[in-house]
Amino acid sequence: MRLTAESLAARRGEELIFTNVSFNLEDGGALVLTGPNGSGKSTLLRVIAGLLRPERGRLAVTGAAVETGARVGDLSHYLGHRNAMKQELTVAENLAFWKTFLSGSERTAGQDIEEAAEAVGLGDITHLPYGYLSAGQQRRFAMAKLLVAHRPIWLLDEPTAALDASADRMFAGLVENHLGRGGIVIAATHQPLGLEKADEMRMSGFAGVDQGAWG
Numbered sequence: 001m002r003l004t005a006e007s008l009a010a011r012r013g014e015e016l017i018f019t020n021v022s023f024n025l026e027d028g029g030a031l032v033l034t035g036p037n038g039s040g041k042s043t044l045l046r047v048i049a050g051l052l053r054p055e056r057g058r059l060a061v062t063g064a065a066v067e068t069g070a071r072v073g074d075l076s077h078y079l080g081h082r083n084a085m086k087q088e089l090t091v092a093e094n095l096a097f098w099k100t101f102l103s104g105s106e107r108t109a110g111q112d113i114e115e116a117a118e119a120v121g122l123g124d125i126t127h128l129p130y131g132y133l134s135a136g137q138q139r140r141f142a143m144a145k146l147l148v149a150h151r152p153i154w155l156l157d158e159p160t161a162a163l164d165a166s167a168d169r170m171f172a173g174l175v176e177n178h179l180g181r182g183g184i185v186i187a188a189t190h191q192p193l194g195l196e197k198a199d200e201m202r203m204s205g206f207a208g209v210d211q212g213a214w215g
């Protein structure tokens with residue numbers, strides 16, 4: 001699989017956030033987005049996920065296992081700043097919802113809920129309401145969502161915020177494992193994720209826009 005972005009530009013409201021963002025990632029490839037607050041990392045992830053329309057540019061995913069015309073968003077897990085879990089449902093109920101919602105077919109079936117909970121180090125508390133858990137436990141279970149359905153592309157926004165050191169290592173292991181199986185990861189982060197091989201793209205916000213980047 002190959003994920004290509006060509007000359008992407010994005011706008012939020014009236015503001016142009018970035019222009020001319022291009023990259024190529026193949027099986028096992030990771031891209032880490034860095035840059036100051038407000039430089040457009042989350043915006044770029046949302047564009048890739050298909051949650052925001054790019055102002056300009058093109059995104060494409062190709063490969064033997066990719067159906068013609070497949071959208072990047074449909075092949076992606078998007079882990080945003082928010083965990084996208086219902087506070088009043090139990091962890092197991094939340095993960096069951098995501099498993100059903102995200103696994104369209106045999107090919108996209110992921111791990112069992114208990115297996116995914118074990119993988120994030122919290123196998124014994126899936127019966128608790130999500131809202132009872134600490135911020136770090138909630139984030140760990142948001143990561144378990146990546147495991148209950150298979151999506152080859154992981155789009156991660158500040159994935160390790162609120163995590164302790166052991167959870168950082170656990171998460172680096174999950175990501176390395178995904179990459180080792182040919183997955184692709186794009187992560188926005190202020191902290192090193194501990195990935196052995198990752199390209200870095202530093203976002204600089206409005207720079208370029210003033211320099212006539214529209215051409």
Ligand SMILES: Nc1ncnc2c1ncn2[C@@H]1O[C@H](COP(=O)(O)OP(=O)(O)OP(=O)(O)O)[C@@H](O)[C@H]1O
Nearest residue numbers: 012013017035036037038039040041042043044188
């Ligand atoms: N819904 C929105 N409407 C208008 N402007 C927005 C919206 N969301 C974000 N922005 C603006 O877009 C710019 C880029 O924000 P973005 O969240 O992509 O930055 P970031 O690099 O992820 O920042 P951080 O490191 O703080 O998470 C900021 O100036 C922000 O104010």
